[in-house]
Amino acid sequence: MLRLLQNEWMKLWSKKGTWIMAGLMVVLIIAMAGIVKWSDSLMDDESDWKLSTQSDLENDKSSLEMGVLKGESKRHAEENVKISEYRLANDIAPLKNTSREGMIYNPSVGSIALLLTVIVAAGIVASEFSQGTIKMLLTRPVKRWKIMTSKYLAILIFGIVLMLIGFITTILSAFVFFPSAGGQALAVSGGNVVEVSIWSHGLYMLLLSFVNVIITATFAFMVGSVFRSSGMAIGLSLFIYFTGSVIVGLLSRFEIVKYLIFTHMDLTMYESNFVLNDDITLPFSLAVLAVYLVVFLIVSYTVFTKRDITA
Amino acid sequence: MEPTPIVELKSLSKTIKGKKIIDDLSLQLYPGQITGFLGPNGAGKTTTIRMMVGLMKKSGGEVVIDGQTLSADFEEALSKVGVIVENPEMYKFMSGYKNLLHFARMQKGVTKERIDEVVKQVGMQNRIHEKVGTYSLGMRQRLGLAQALLHRPKFLILDEPTNGLDPAGIREFREYLRLIAQTEDVSVFVSSHMLSEIELMCDRIAVIQNGKLVDLRDMSETQEAHYYVEAFPADQTFELLGSLGFKTESVNDGFVIQAEKTQIPELVKTLSTAGLELYAIQPHRQTLEDQFLELTGGGQLAETAAK
Numbered sequence: 001m002l003r004l005l006q007n008e009w010m011k012l013w014s015k016k017g018t019w020i021m022a023g024l025m026v027v028l029i030i031a032m033a034g035i036v037k038w039s040d041s042l043m044d045d046e047s048d049w050k051l052s053t054q055s056d057l058e059n060d061k062s063s064l065e066m067g068v069l070k071g072e073s074k075r076h077a078e079e080n081v082k083i084s085e086y087r088l089a090n091d092i093a094p095l096k097n098t099s100r101e102g103m104i105y106n107p108s109v110g111s112i113a114l115l116l117t118v119i120v121a122a123g124i125v126a127s128e129f130s131q132g133t134i135k136m137l138l139t140r141p142v143k144r145w146k147i148m149t150s151k152y153l154a155i156l157i158f159g160i161v162l163m164l165i166g167f168i169t170t171i172l173s174a175f176v177f178f179p180s181a182g183g184q185a186l187a188v189s190g191g192n193v194v195e196v197s198i199w200s201h202g203l204y205m206l207l208l209s210f211v212n213v214i215i216t217a218t219f220a221f222m223v224g225s226v227f228r229s230s231g232m233a234i235g236l237s238l239f240i241y242f243t244g245s246v247i248v249g250l251l252s253r254f255e256i257v258k259y260l261i262f263t264h265m266d267l268t269m270y271e272s273n274f275v276l277n278d279d280i281t282l283p284f285s286l287a288v289l290a291v292y293l294v295v296f297l298i299v300s301y302t303v304f305t306k307r308d309i310t311a
Numbered sequence: 312m313e314p315t316p317i318v319e320l321k322s323l324s325k326t327i328k329g330k331k332i333i334d335d336l337s338l339q340l341y342p343g344q345i346t347g348f349l350g351p352n353g354a355g356k357t358t359t360i361r362m363m364v365g366l367m368k369k370s371g372g373e374v375v376i377d378g379q380t381l382s383a384d385f386e387e388a389l390s391k392v393g394v395i396v397e398n399p400e401m402y403k404f405m406s407g408y409k410n411l412l413h414f415a416r417m418q419k420g421v422t423k424e425r426i427d428e429v430v431k432q433v434g435m436q437n438r439i440h441e442k443v444g445t446y447s448l449g450m451r452q453r454l455g456l457a458q459a460l461l462h463r464p465k466f467l468i469l470d471e472p473t474n475g476l477d478p479a480g481i482r483e484f485r486e487y488l489r490l491i492a493q494t495e496d497v498s499v500f501v502s503s504h505m506l507s508e509i510e511l512m513c514d515r516i517a518v519i520q521n522g523k524l525v526d527l528r529d530m531s532e533t534q535e536a537h538y539y540v541e542a543f544p545a546d547q548t549f550e551l552l553g554s555l556g557f558k559t560e561s562v563n564d565g566f567v568i569q570a571e572k573t574q575i576p577e578l579v580k581t582l583s584t585a586g587l588e589l590y591a592i593q594p595h596r597q598t599l600e601d602q603f604l605e606l607t608g609g610g611q612l613a614e615t616a617a618k
Contacts, residue, residue, distance in 0.1 A: 003416040010413065014405045132400030136458070139364040140417035141390035309366040 004142065004150035005157075012120065012154060021116045025162055026169045028112050033103065033173040040098040049093045049183075057084035071278030072270070079188040086193040092184050095198070099181030103174035105198040109166030110209025110268070114216055114241065117159040121217035122233030124151045125225035125304065134309055144305040148225075152297070155221060159213045163206055208267040211289065215265055216241055218293055222300040241265070258284075261292045317342050317377055317391075317466050317498045318363075324371035325358055325522075332358050334522040335372070340498045342465065345488060347513035348502035355522040356502045360470045363500075364394050377465055390419060393464035397471050399455025403444035407435060407454050410443060411461065418462040425461065433457045433487075449480045456487070467491070469501045473508055485512045536572060539595040541565030543588040551585055567595050 012018050060077045063069055069077055087094065095102045125148075128134040137147060185196040216237050224233035244262030251257045264285035316339035325333040333355045340346050350356045361367040363374050365385060374381040379388035401410045411430070415421035430439050433453040443451065452472070459467060467488075473481045489512070492499050503509050509516060510530070518526040541564055542548040549566060552559045555578070557568040570578065575592065582589050 007413050007416050010409060011402060011405065014402070014409065016404070131402070132398075133402055135366060135396045136394075136400060136414070137417075138366055139389070139392075139394040139396065140414065141386040141388075141392075141419075142417050143385060306368070308368060309361065 001146060001150060004146060005153055008124070008150050008154035009157070012124075012158060018120070018158075021119065022162065022165060025112055025116060025165050029109065029166055029169040030173050032108065033170070033177050036098055036103075037177045050088065053084050053087050053094065057081060057088070060084070069278075072281065073278050082188050082193055083186045086186060092186065093182060095183040095185050096181040098178065099183070100174045100178040101180065101183060101185075101198045103178055104171060104202045105185055106205060107167055107170040107202050109163055109170060109206060110212060113159060113162040113166055114209075114213045115238070116162055117155065117213050117217045118220045118237045118241075119230075119234055120158050121155045121220040122224040122237065123230040124155060124221065125300075126228050126230035126233060129228040130230070138309060145301055148301055148304050152218075152221060152300075155217050156214065159210065159217060163210055163213070167202070167206055205268055205271060208271065211267050211286075212265050215261070215289055215293060218296045218300075222296045225300045226303045259288060261289070264288050314341050316340055318500070319375040320359075320363070320372070321375065322372040323359065323362060323369055323374065325355075325362060325367065326370040332522050333362070336519070336522070336524050337372075338517055338524060338527070340466070340500055342498050343492055343496045344515060345492050345499040345501065345513045347509035347516040348500060348519065349504070349506065349509060349516055350502075350519035352504070354519045356519060357470060358522075359519065360396065360468060360500075360502055363468060364392060364396065365389055366396070390462065391465045393459030393462070393467045395455045395459050395467075395469045395472055398448075399451060399458065401443045401451060401454060401458075404442065406442055407439045407446070407450075407457075410454065411439075411458055414458045415461050421461050429457045429460050432460070449476060452476060452480065452484065456484075460491070463495070465497060467497050467499045469499070471503055472501060473503065473505060481508065488512060536570060537567050537595040538570050538575065539565055539567055539591065539593050540578075540582075541589075541591040542582055543590065547585070548582070548587055551582065551587070555581065562595075565591065 057080075060080045064074070064077050064081070086092070095105055097106075128137055138144060185198060185201060186193050187196045188194070219240065220233045220237040222233075223236050224230055227233065240262070244265055248257055248260065248262050251260070257263055258279055263280065267282065267285060270282050270285075318340040320336055320338040323333055323336040324331065336355075336359060348356055348359070358367065362369045363381070365381065369382070374388070376388040377391045379391075381388045401407070402413065405413070408426070408430070411426050415426055430436055433456055435450065435453055435457065438446070438450065443454065446454065459469075469488075473484055476484060485508070488499055488501070491497050501509065501512065513530055515527070515529050517524060539562065540548065540552065545564070549559060549561070552566060552568055557570055560567045579589065579592065
């Protein structure tokens with residue numbers, strides 16, 4: 001299996017496109033940091049964090065009193081109240097979004113890594129068909145499910161490598177472009193307000209967005225191996241990625257929305273204050289995603305191992 | 312003594328959408344022998360070969376390779392087989408060497424030394440590290456052969472291997488196949504519609520039509536001698552030949568008779584003393600093409616081609 005994985009890895013990096021993608025990852029992240037820096041320099045606000053924290057606190061309190069919040073949203077509001085009160089009481093400034101710490105605390109690597117991994121996942125089986133190499137590949141004394149597994153693992157590792165390249169680039173550009181602005185991230189843990197390291201939170205965000213990368217890439221992998229067309233696989237995957245939240249919005253009145261994949265794809269929502277549906281929690285999302293993941297894989301493997309190669 | 316076959320097809324069948332593509336096909340292939348696989352377009356050559364190498368699932372019957380059934384022990388059975396299915400499509404964006412490395416990793420026990428050895432065998436040392444995309448068709452064929460030989464297969468299966476090769480390339484390829492069949496006792500199975508090609512290359516041919524094996528013969532079998540006789544007037548010639556006891560058949564302007572070489576001088580004398588004008592008498596060799604068309608029926612062939 002290791003040798004099959006080596007093969008997939010070799011094929012992947014022998015393509016110019018892969019290097020271009022890795023380069024694109026670096027360039028885009030630096031460019032985004034540059035744009036953030038530039039737009040921030042235009043704003044030039046020296047607002048007092050205490051004033052904005054005070055107003056946030058009042059907002060959260062009033063929405064809690066109105067009693068319309070429930071589930072995740074309610075929990076978030078309650079935590080925010082605790083954190084805001086703690087900040088004001090102990091004079092602890094929050095992280096500034098456009099600071100070195102803010103960049104590392106909340107790295108925006110996921111969506112670029114997702115796009116690029118989807119392209120690779122869509123093509124890894126489909127390209128063997130379009131190149132005609134599938135005949136060479138499947139006439140070896142290796143069972144088809146092993147070949148499939150090596151390909152899937154190659155995608156996952158590629159995704160991880162991209163995320164890491166992205167995170168390292170983010171860290172470097174955070175240090176190059178942005179000054180340190182102090183502040184301390186806080187979170188509520190077990191009812192108490194605790195300090196959070198920007199590094200562990202950054203990695204945690206990376207992990208949450210990587211789940212989305214896995215799900216979307218697995219979907220692309222499935223479409224690519226069923227329809228043998230990487231274009232179709234990329235198209236469908238990105239369609240789902242971009243229209244998912246719209247579909248959730250349209251169907252939000254219905255119970256079924258809880259079981260749709262779109263509702264759960266972006267797990268970073270549990271760290272921001274915007275949850276698509278109040279009835280869901282992180283473990284529930286993970287469970288739903290796991291079911292979808294297994295279904296995608298079963299479909300991919302079954303079609304691939306049963307197919308007669310005629311072309 | 313009958314040698315043990317290296318590959319055995321046992322009543323192999325394939326049904327696609329209720330249509331029998333391959334119907335109860337049985338065939339044995341022996342070490343050191345090159346077997347040609349002939350058949351008109353759509354007869355099921357490619358389907359048979361694809362079932363033998365695991366690209367297609369069989370509907371019935373069994374493929375046994377060196378004692379292992381393909382369906383029971385796919386990996387063990389296929390590890391004895393080297394395959395070139397049509398044009399060997401390689402990864403164009405990688406060098407020839409990386410392609411070989413790729414396929415070597417999918418076999419057990421192929422060392423780096425073995426890769427170098429095979430590269431030398433097919434004469435590609437100078438360009439093996441260049442990208443396959445820059446290779447000519449002939450070089451790609453050689454690389455295709457190299458990947459099929461990496462693991463020293465006992466059985467080599469080739470589907471239309473000389474497609475797109477120039478005459479020199481075909482010849483080289485043919486001689487190479489003969490060499491490995493003889494020196495390494497490899498059994499070779501070649502499908503082709505190039506009849507002259509098969510005729511020059513094979514020890515034995517199997518003919519398939521409409522999914523059924525219709526003929527299997529050794530090329531080395533001594534053919535009954537035939538002679539072509541052309542004399543005037545034709546009807547008298549025919550009578551005379553008949554009265555002499557020759558099996559006579561009318562072909563073009565003359566006749567083909569079944570006769571031994573030693574009978575010919577006597578026949579010439581007889582013809583001239585009978586006052587017939589003898590224009591030609593020559594050995595008549597029925598080409599594989601004639602035999603093939605005879606077997607599969609020219610009309611049938613034209614029909615399938617027209618579809």
